[in-house]
Amino acid sequence: MxxxxxxxxxxxxxxxxxxxxxxxxxxxxxxxxxxxxxxxxxxxxxxxxxxxxxxxxxxxxxxxxxxxxxxxxxxxxxxxxxxxxxxxxxxxxxxxxxxxxxxxxxxxxxxxxxxxxxxxxxxxxxxxxVTRQVETEVLLGKVQSLLGSEGVLLDSSGMNPPEGASPLKVLTPREQEVLRFIARGESAKGIAKALQISTTTARNHTQKILSKLGLHAKVEAVALAYRYKHF
Known part of the structure; x- marks a missing residue:
């Protein structure tokens, strides 16, 4: 009421x-x-x-x-x-x-x-x-600003990276799906609910994604996902 x-x-x-x-x-x-x-x-x-x-x-x-x-x-x-x-x-x-x-x-x-x-x-x-969405966008912008000039996230030419060069191909279909949720700022609990899996399984997928891509933090995964338009 x-x-x-x-x-x-x-x-x-x-x-x-x-x-x-x-x-x-x-x-x-x-x-x-x-x-x-x-x-x-x-x-x-x-x-x-x-x-x-x-x-x-x-x-x-x-x-x-x-x-x-x-x-x-x-x-x-x-x-x-x-x-x-x-x-x-x-x-x-x-x-x-x-x-x-x-x-x-x-x-x-x-x-x-x-x-x-x-x-x-x-x-x-x-x-x-929409707090999570806005904070993710702001954080991504900061990361791209800090790393883009060093060629870590963005090509110096400003062009989109070639499809064949995408490192995301090493991920399984389920891991790619989880990465999309990570790129949108979703938590492990939110990913688990959306995919109908346990929170522990969602966290395990995240750790495997970071390991396969040679990354150390989720924010790096977010940046990489945006670079290859995987979101």
Whole structure:
């Protein structure tokens, strides 16, 4: 159930019912940036209960930033500005923090629900955790930046490596499948669940991959997988 304030507009009540048990988190704010919707998935992802956030300004709870570190909340909130101009609000990735202070990357899709007057609306942000994906991409970028100039990851010509030269051919089909999951930032537990194998077996596959490729760390395997477009 999505908790709400004491005085609830019928539209807000309907939205609360629709989004109460969705797998994705839901944050709803009115045209004045006040939080009026917060579902169970949002509680689970961010750590705040609905009772702790309802009726508060969004920026006090959300305080989100872009990948470049720019603050996105507050009076200059671009989604609110777009909604007031009746312009579409595009999906985006944002970084916030959980109640415990842990950085959390989210992919957010936004729906603007009109109210009883042109100046009244509810902005519903639907979000899910993409922390692992973003951190993997950032880490890979750093590795490529550090090693690419030395020819470890990238050809000096900048061209794609020839298919026949791929060292990944030494891997079995199952090991290549595991490598794809590793390249996407998946954990041993996640790989085990996806492939319906034990976590121990997933770890064993990872160690065999590193051994066959002459690597010492998973990040090197990620870099190699991206170099040969194996992801």
């Amino acid at each position: 999505v908790h709400s304030m004491d005085t609830v507009h019928p539209m807000t009540s309907s939205l609360a019912e629709i989004f109460s048990n969705t797998a994705d988190g839901v944050l709803g704010v009115d045209q004045d940036h006040i939080i009026i919707l917060w579902n169970r998935a949002a509680e689970r992802l961010v750590g705040f209960t609905a009772a702790e956030v309802m009726g508060r300004p969004c920026a006090e709870v959300w305080a989100v930033k872009s990948r470049t570190g720019c603050r996105l909340c507050g009076e200059n909130c671009s989604p609110i500005t777009s909604a007031r101009k009746e312009e579409p609000v595009e999906g985006r990735e944002i970084m916030t923090h959980t109640k415990a202070g842990r950085p959390l990357w989210l992919h957010v899709s936004t729906i603007v629900v009109p109210g009883g007057a042109p100046s009244l609306f509810t902005m519903v942000h639907i979000f899910h955790d």
